[in-house]
Amino acid sequence: MKIYNHLSEFKKLDNAVVTIGTFDGVHYGHQKIVKRLCELAHATGGESVILTFFPHPRQIIDPENLDLKMINTIKEKAGILDALGVDHLIITPFTRDFSNLGPEEYIQQVLVETLGTKSIIVGYDHRFGKDRKGGMKELESSAKLFDYSIEVIDEQDINDVAVSSTKVRQALLRGDVALAAKYLGYHFSLEGRVIKGDKIGRTIGFPTANIFVEESYKLIPSDGIYAVEVLMGTERYKGMAYIGQRPTINGMTRNIEVNIFDFNQEIYGQDIKMFFLEFLRHDVKFTGLEALKEQLKQDKEDTLAYFKKLSQSPD
Numbered sequence: 001m002k003i004y005n006h007l008s009e010f011k012k013l014d015n016a017v018v019t020i021g022t023f024d025g026v027h028y029g030h031q032k033i034v035k036r037l038c039e040l041a042h043a044t045g046g047e048s049v050i051l052t053f054f055p056h057p058r059q060i061i062d063p064e065n066l067d068l069k070m071i072n073t074i075k076e077k078a079g080i081l082d083a084l085g086v087d088h089l090i091i092t093p094f095t096r097d098f099s100n101l102g103p104e105e106y107i108q109q110v111l112v113e114t115l116g117t118k119s120i121i122v123g124y125d126h127r128f129g130k131d132r133k134g135g136m137k138e139l140e141s142s143a144k145l146f147d148y149s150i151e152v153i154d155e156q157d158i159n160d161v162a163v164s165s166t167k168v169r170q171a172l173l174r175g176d177v178a179l180a181a182k183y184l185g186y187h188f189s190l191e192g193r194v195i196k197g198d199k200i201g202r203t204i205g206f207p208t209a210n211i212f213v214e215e216s217y218k219l220i221p222s223d224g225i226y227a228v229e230v231l232m233g234t235e236r237y238k239g240m241a242y243i244g245q246r247p248t249i250n251g252m253t254r255n256i257e258v259n260i261f262d263f264n265q266e267i268y269g270q271d272i273k274m275f276f277l278e279f280l281r282h283d284v285k286f287t288g289l290e291a292l293k294e295q296l297k298q299d300k301e302d303t304l305a306y307f308k309k310l311s312q313s314p315d
């Protein structure tokens with residue numbers, strides 16, 4: 001997959017099969033669109049193109065809103081789209097100029113003259129152009145003139161609930177990582193460098209790798225304890241993760257930590273990735289480190305029981 005960091009870097013194609021959007025999470029519904037995009041590109045001898053925006057349009061329109069966090073970092077999103085078989089990914093800033101294009105200007109200047117669109121695939125609620133004024137009607141009325149076809153992908157449901165990035169974010173912010181995984185079709189993950197903590201972990205028999213996530217816009221799930229899988233280089237480990245302020249020791253910062261099972265190495269400075277499989281319990285203020293240690297033993301048992309059940313389930 002070729003990646004372009006600005007629309008201006010893209011060379012117009014003869015037969016671009018295009019879809020446009022933020023695709024945060026690249027959830028089940030997004031995946032339907034992307035798979036159809038690649039299929040249509042193959043069938044018509046064209047090339048699949050995704051135009052996405054970074055930073056998120058809402059961060060440009062409402063820059064004060066620092067609360068809007070993303071399910072994927074831009075690197076994660078590119079990885080998922082690449083794996084789905086996309087040929088070209090254009091990551092363009094959603095500038096004021098861009099957001100001021102009217103629907104007709106947008107169709108002509110962006111879709112036709114810049115990308116070379118011959119087919120466009122859009123989700124059922126796709127809006128575009130200044131103040132989101134453009135929709136199906138505008139796309140259809142220019143289709144003949146510019147010789148492109150349009151295909152609409154319906155809303156996708158999981159257990160009768162329409163999947164959306166907002167629902168995934170809400171599930172993660174409640175700690176419901178299992179539901180988020182159902183919507184996403186993969187396990188939510190956090191990636192970052194292992195940094196030094198207060199070195200209390202090892203004194204109670206549970207060393208924890210403290211993880212620094214560089215992308216400040218990345219969504220961090222709710223405080224709590226989770227069963228996780230840890231990827232370090234090519235090795236995978238089981239573990240239990242903690243997100244919270246460590247009320248027991250009156251911690252001042254919100255930490256992301258993981259105790260990795262069957263592991264005993266110094267890994268400061270290394271990059272690790274954690275996949276969140278199941279929420280185990282909420283954060284608790286214990287009377288002291290002894291009580292915390294007892295609970296950590298229980299957490300480890302619960303985590304191992306979760307993995308055992310997982311290995312016995314048919315799927």
Ligand SMILES: Cc1cc2nc3c(=O)[nH]c(=O)nc-3n(C[C@H](O)[C@H](O)[C@H](O)COP(=O)(O)O)c2cc1C
Pocket residue numbers: 197198199200201202206208210225240241242245246247248249257258259282283284285286292296299
């Ligand atoms: C599985 C797990 C569960 C945890 N649960 C709690 C908790 O309920 N309350 C709390 O104050 N700290 C909890 N912690 C965080 C510990 O307080 C923290 O790991 C310890 O203070 C070591 O910190 P350090 O990495 O800075 O040395 C938990 C940590 C892990 C790995």
Ligand SMILES: Nc1ncnc2c1ncn2[C@@H]1O[C@H](COP(=O)(O)OP(=O)(O)O)[C@@H](O)[C@H]1O
Pocket residue numbers: 194195196197198199200201202203206207208209210258259260261262263264265266267268
């Ligand atoms: N099983 C393990 N899980 C996590 N980290 C481990 C493990 N074994 C050794 N380590 C190492 O120990 C460090 C954590 O020890 P800890 O006493 O909690 O210190 P810190 O407070 O600096 O995180 C990790 O960053 C890692 O380098």
